[in-house]
Amino acid sequence: MEFKHTSVLLDETIENLNIRPDGVYMDGTLGGAGHSKEIAKRLGPDGHLIGIDQDGEAIITAKERLADYGDRITVVRDNYQNFKSILDELNILQVDGILLDLGVSSYQLDNADRGFTYRVDAPLDMRMDDRQTKTAKDIVNGYTEQELFHILKEYGEERFAKSIAYHIVKYREKKEIETTEELNDIIRGSIPAKVRNAQGHPSKQTFQAIRIELNHELEVLTNSIDGMIDCLKPGGRLCIITFHSLEDRIVKNAFRKNENPCICPPNFPVCTCGRKSKGKVITRKPILPTEEEMKANSRSKSAKLRVFEKGMNI
Numbered sequence: 135m136e137f138k139h140t141s142v143l144l145d146e147t148i149e150n151l152n153i154r155p156d157g158v159y160m161d162g163t164l165g166g167a168g169h170s171k172e173i174a175k176r177l178g179p180d181g182h183l184i185g186i187d188q189d190g191e192a193i194i195t196a197k198e199r200l201a202d203y204g205d206r207i208t209v210v211r212d213n214y215q216n217f218k219s220i221l222d223e224l225n226i227l228q229v230d231g232i233l234l235d236l237g238v239s240s241y242q243l244d245n246a247d248r249g250f251t252y253r254v255d256a257p258l259d260m261r262m263d264d265r266q267t268k269t270a271k272d273i274v275n276g277y278t279e280q281e282l283f284h285i286l287k288e289y290g291e292e293r294f295a296k297s298i299a300y301h302i303v304k305y306r307e308k309k310e311i312e313t314t315e316e317l318n319d320i321i322r323g324s325i326p327a328k329v330r331n332a333q334g335h336p337s338k339q340t341f342q343a344i345r346i347e348l349n350h351e352l353e354v355l356t357n358s359i360d361g362m363i364d365c366l367k368p369g370g371r372l373c374i375i376t377f378h379s380l381e382d383r384i385v386k387n388a389f390r391k392n393e394n395p396c397i398c399p400p401n402f403p404v405c406t407c408g409r410k411s412k413g414k415v416i417t418r419k420p421i422l423p424t425e426e427e428m429k430a431n432s433r434s435k436s437a438k439l440r441v442f443e444k445g446m447n448i
């Protein structure tokens with residue numbers, strides 16, 4: 135199956151990365167290398183791009199698509215949360231720009247074998263990194279009703295989380311849940327018929343919640359932002375594209391905290407906590423796709439780009 139993915143907010147991201155031909159850049163979510171290729175095109179012989187993805191298929195595709203740029207490019211299969219040790223190994227202390235384009239690629243979603251989609255019957259998998267042993271099947275069959283309720287409510291913002299969690303556990307009493315279609319049937323049976331298709335496919339939120347839980351998506355993001363800002367050169371930029379309100383909140387709050395980390399009470403005449411700003415938020419409001427982009431690529435509809443710039447004297 136061909137690796138198809140349309141890059142989201144491509145021009146806006148490249149413009150905000152302020153790419154210098156001799157700069158060093160890191161793409162933590164390489165995917166089909168759509169953004170990375172645009173970065174690579176702008177690099178001269180002294181420039182360098184480090185592309186990271188935890189998905190083996192994305193790595194194979196990205197290597198092929200970036201092959202023309204030779205040793206200006208280093209492709210690494212890993213979780214982007216390990217970026218510090220990846221850079222250490224390459225003897226790189228600081229970079230000029232970092233990109234995270236979060237979530238899954240269209241290839242991962244559309245490839246039935248990966249078990250991410252509710253649209254095709256397949257074994258419940260949803261691993262971005264297939265070296266990991268835990269799969270979506272383990273979550274669906276192993277979590278308690280309370281744990282399932284929590285992730286469906288929190289990560290899926292699913293209105294019928296309680297009923298779905300209850301029916302999953304009830305079904306399990308008879309047999310293990312093995313396939314996406316079995317899970318679809320349980321979800322359909324947990325939602326009142328008159329609202330079942332009111333907001334798109336009834337399984338959308340549940341599948342999203344399980345995927346986020348399995349791949350620790352919010353934890354990894356939360357644990358990475360401060361360190362990424364620390365490793366930017368003065369004036370360097372961190373650009374993050376999110377597709378989920380919880381991800382966007384994590385990015386917005388982390389950027390704000392890095393801009394203004396002072397924890398002194400507001401009535402203190404001078405700062406005594408000693409926490410210094412690391413730079414500024416470039417995007418007071420997130421950059422959103424144009425109507426045109428949303429029409430051409432429906433997946434872009436929920437995308438938000440936020441940008442942070444490292445201060446000059448830090």
Ligand SMILES: C[S@@+](CC[C@H](N)C(=O)[O-])C[C@H]1O[C@@H](n2cnc3c(N)ncnc32)[C@H](O)[C@@H]1O
Binds near residue numbers: 162188237239
């Ligand atoms: C939306 S796609 C990126 C698409 C890419 N920007 C492009 O234009 O082709 C997200 C990619 O990030 C990868 N990914 C998500 N979370 C990751 C993580 N924590 N570490 C490494 N890769 C991750 C996924 O495997 C997927 O290939």
